Amino acid sequence: MPGKRIRNSAKNTITVIALLTLLTACEYISNPLEENETTSAVPIPTFTLAISSYVGSLPWQLAEEEGLYKTLKQDYQVDIRVIVEDHPQNIEKFISDEKVHAIAITNIDAITRLVAIKNIGVDVILITGYSHGHDAILLKNGSPQNLRDKTLALVEYSPGHYLLDRYLMSEHIAFEEVSLRPVKKSAGIPEMFTDDEIDGVVTANPYKDLLIQDYQAQVLFDSRQIPKEIVDLIIIRRDIHENYPQFAQALLATWFAMMEKLQGNNRTVALDAMAKMLNTSRDDVSLHLQQINFFDTPTRALAALRDRSLQKTMRFIKYFAERHSLTGDVPYDRWVSYPGRAPGLIHFNAKPLQDFLALPKE
Numbered sequence: 001m002p003g004k005r006i007r008n009s010a011k012n013t014i015t016v017i018a019l020l021t022l023l024t025a026c027e028y029i030s031n032p033l034e035e036n037e038t039t040s041a042v043p044i045p046t047f048t049l050a051i052s053s054y055v056g057s058l059p060w061q062l063a064e065e066e067g068l069y070k071t072l073k074q075d076y077q078v079d080i081r082v083i084v085e086d087h088p089q090n091i092e093k094f095i096s097d098e099k100v101h102a103i104a105i106t107n108i109d110a111i112t113r114l115v116a117i118k119n120i121g122v123d124v125i126l127i128t129g130y131s132h133g134h135d136a137i138l139l140k141n142g143s144p145q146n147l148r149d150k151t152l153a154l155v156e157y158s159p160g161h162y163l164l165d166r167y168l169m170s171e172h173i174a175f176e177e178v179s180l181r182p183v184k185k186s187a188g189i190p191e192m193f194t195d196d197e198i199d200g201v202v203t204a205n206p207y208k209d210l211l212i213q214d215y216q217a218q219v220l221f222d223s224r225q226i227p228k229e230i231v232d233l234i235i236i237r238r239d240i241h242e243n244y245p246q247f248a249q250a251l252l253a254t255w256f257a258m259m260e261k262l263q264g265n266n267r268t269v270a271l272d273a274m275a276k277m278l279n280t281s282r283d284d285v286s287l288h289l290q291q292i293n294f295f296d297t298p299t300r301a302l303a304a305l306r307d308r309s310l311q312k313t314m315r316f317i318k319y320f321a322e323r324h325s326l327t328g329d330v331p332y333d334r335w336v337s338y339p340g341r342a343p344g345l346i347h348f349n350a351k352p353l354q355d356f357l358a359l360p361k362e
Contacts, residue, residue: 046079047101047240047247050094052087055205055288056129056232057104058274059258065273068254076250086185095120102236102251104128108159110233111317115335115345116328121238123349125248126255127304129294131230135163136208136222138193139200145220147171150199151179153192159230160202162320166229167221175323193217205288206280229313231304232292238343241352248352249359252298259296262289302353306339310348 051057060082063069069080083090083100091113094103105113114120137152139145147168154160168175183192189203193211200220203211211217223230234251241248261270271282271289278285295301304310314336321327327335330345337344339351 042077044073044077044079045244045247046081047244048081048083048099049234049251050083050085050090050100050103052090052104053084053278054087055274055278055285056134056292056294058277058285059128059255059262060104061277062261062270062273063254063258065277068257069250072250072253076246076253078244078247078250080247080250080254088185098237101240101247102234105233105235106159107231107233107313108157108162108317108320110235110346111314111335112157112321112324112326115321115330116326118328118330118345121343121345121347122235123238123241123248123343123347123352124233124235124305125241125349125352126234126252126301127295128232128234128255128301129292130228130232131159131204131223131291132227132293133222133224133291134208134288135160135202135204135230137164137167137200137202137220138208138211138217139220140193141216141218143199143218145218147173147200147220148177149179151181151197152200152202153181153183153189153195153198154202155184155186155189156180156182157324157326158186160204161324162317163221163223163226163230164202165320165323166226166316170225205291206278206284209284209287228304228307228309229316231313235346238347241349245352245355249356252352252356255301256296256298259294262294262296298353298357302350302357305348305350305353311338 049060051060061084064082069082073079085093087109090100090103091105091109093100095113095117110122114122137147152164154164164178165175168178181192181198183189186203186207189201189207190211192198193201193215200217201211212219234255236248260266268282271285275282275285295304318332318335334344335346337347339348343349
């Protein structure tokens, strides 16, 4: 009947309008990664990068102070937030908190801390640089230049511990011939150096240069003698990288922009800003930076990811990790993978840098 058809048509119209309203509203419902404060139809996701107050990570912190992440937000459609905490805390957060999406970490810590977790797949999108004297074995002034029957203080399973193992191997000294006094945090190293029962320490800056300047500590061995073995990485959770590749692109843009600021006429201003962050002098920051070799261009960074010596270094780290039983029962072929290979737990992924180099630059 005509009246019934009209009523049914009205009901159908109301239903369609209600569905369209619901679907439109859904476009504005953000997932846990997305920021609510946006005026665009598609919310911009927010990601967190964890770094420590270490001179090699200062470019990331400086980028935040200068507002670079806000500048890149619209270009790459990602909002990057940086958290600065003690390095061990950052690693724990990355492991336990999925809201920490990327972290600045050494290759030693990545292997020894992440592989045993088994269920966290990550991509290395950038090797920012390598230790070039930043890490060292120090002995007290006047001590014999020999570690046999000596007692050393260090943070266990750290890059410094790896450095010590590499020294002992190169000098054919049995590991058992050196006694270790573990320290929970690097900040405890200077106090241990004054202990009469300690012959030396394994440490990194700022404590390395402090002990040399104030206590006339002698450098027995440092990371210049194992070049490109202790490297700094930027790693991203693999699921995040696969779903939001623009996050990696924004991080790469940030890094190389900050590298430009450390060159030429901009360098002094950048060093002053970094010195303020660390509550130290410009000269100290400059000295510490000289002991880290940055990969400061996309071409150099891509070459570092493809460098075959990386695989040799990983075999040394494999031996270190296995000797100290740090990786559980995970087979070695699942630990690490390299560009062009099927991803392992830690995958050195060259594609983000390849894509970055291919992008047209303004």
